Amino acid sequence: MSDGLIAARIKVRREALGFTQDGVTKLLGFSDRQTLSAIENGDRRVSASELVRFAEVLAAPLTYFTDPFLLAGVGRFSWRQAGVPPQKLADYEEHAGRLIALYRALGAELGRRPPLLRQALGLSKASSYEEAMVAGERFAEEFGLGPVPSRRLAEVMQDRLGILVLMVDALRGVSGAACHLPELDAVLINRQEVAGRRHYDLAHELFHILTWDAMPPDHLEDTVAAPKGRVEQLADNFAAAVLMPSSVIAPFGPWADLADDALVSRLNDTAEALGVSASALRWRLVAAGMLTKGRAKTVDENALRNNGRKPVAVEAPPLFSRPFAELVTQAVDEGLISARKVAGLLDMPLDDVVDAFAAQGVAFDPGL
Template sequence: MAANFIGPRIKALREERNLSQDDLARLFGFKDRQTVSAIETGERRVTAEELMIAVEKLGASLDYFTDPFLLIGEGRFSWRQTNVGPQRLNAYERSAGRWIAAFRAIAPQVGRVAPLLRRALGLHKGSRFEDAMEAGERFVAEFELGDVPAARLAEVMERELGILVLHVNAFDGISGAACRLPELDVVLINRHEVGGRRHFDLAHELFHILTWDAMPPEHSEEARETGGNRVEQLANNFASAVLMPAAVLDRFGDWAAIPERELPARLNAAADALLVTASALKWRLVALDRLKPAAARAVPDATLRNNGRDVAPVPPPPLFSKPFLEVIALAVDQGRVSARRAAGLVDLTVDELDDLLTTHGVPSPLEL
């Protein structure tokens, strides 16, 4: 069996069953655990006979080892969440893994190959917060994100960096995630969060993607715009700088000179213009020394909620993303997957998938 994901799945199942490599070697009839290690790392292929032994002895289905539309033992996730238990988070991770695995399997078949090289930021755990902010400012300039970086950030991540961005329906409390595969980077964003938080989550997860090798993030982190461990603080400073460059903020005037009673309204208006939350803007101004900490703390949180509105003003973005749906549509059009199978992979009916393609402006190959 040539599929290179079988080894990692054997390893994942072995660890789930609390078996050692020596245990697995005895189960397969190998002389030593080195053969198991070579299989798990992909250095050695699994024969058809060995695969059937794994099915029988480990009590897993054949699909568990061979279905390309599963993500088992490969992807590493880092979730931004609030009060979501491990069991629920892991269940959602399995669902998200199916969408990611589907894209990974189908994209190369329709000519959408992953970038040969990955971009990386030259930062590490010892970097200063000022270094992270400078990196954010340089990112905006290099990729010409303009005066409202949030408006084009997802597009640049997809088109320029080859990062798959998916807007998803997630449990309440899940803000988003970064996912690292050997050949693919993915960012998931809960599309039902308010726009400013979605954009902050996107920029925050971008930092994790660009620094994953130097400082791998935790599997789960508390979703917040300030605080957290050292890596999360660096990520927050980078995200704030990407979304709110200093030169753009200075065009709104002298923040320190704004009377206290007028400050909430000015923060809300500027945050709306930049597509960020007023709370994130407030603390970005403090970090830039444009606003004193005492003045920031004097602004009641309630006056900044939803940027001063009773409800979020903008409807959520459509499910998934246009590049993702383009790959699905091409696969159906080329006969690589049936319409029903394609819809099932993304947990939709065929009718719902057809409507979603139209929403994203993707020509639909579905025959309804």
């Protein structure tokens, strides 16, 4: 555990309790506030006896300050959710944080370096929706997402941008999340959502990762609330353009001259082929100038539900991701962590971890 993380957790815990530096200085028995300030800034190390005293004063177990598999003090989440009780979400955030912290800690042990430079979009809250769409189009082109961008997006995020992407069994009501750390970015997607929703959430959270410093997202985004905030609307426009660039959707046209039934059929078939929702495609066509808003409004929303297909059980992608499974497996193979410890952090039976990693094409040997 680095001194920097201990320092960050001391500061976060103090602020969470509403304690001032002066107040904690007195409780700890330091001669002046500058001592505590130096500790919180990482300029002075904390002795073992002082750390025990911090745990007492800040009413936290020692593991809160020393556990490398926590994100307390450094990780910031933004959740796409609807109606999830605050305490349940807080508990799940701790679990999700452990997945990311596991990857971060083992990566450091294995000498994996984060990207030297982070990619960022040149957008701000003052940017127009058109500028966000242009950025999405350019992203799809410059990163070579191809004729079906949804198929390659996660791969590009992981391999080209160094973003950890994890498919998870999230709480009901949670569709996805972005997490920003000083040395790592991560996106979590609820794998139980339909494919179109998963892909859209992935592109939406990518926007937040690429604009975090310029316009940090809210901790909670209500996916059913209206109207949306400006940052979320910018993210929506970027995501739609990433998944449905003009160069990709234009060849499926012309759209404007189709009869009503033919338009519905074309929307559903095209959306299914692109891994998006037909409703999202309809409004993307309007934004791209390929369909008028008036004509789009004449399309029955019910006819686009489930892309015109009969509802079927969601075919969920495998848990986690291949890079995650490969790194954890390498760490176990090299004796940096035990298989049982991994299973405990993932909150899964050991056999289920073996199966989950196998689904990613990674042979995980618990060594039992």
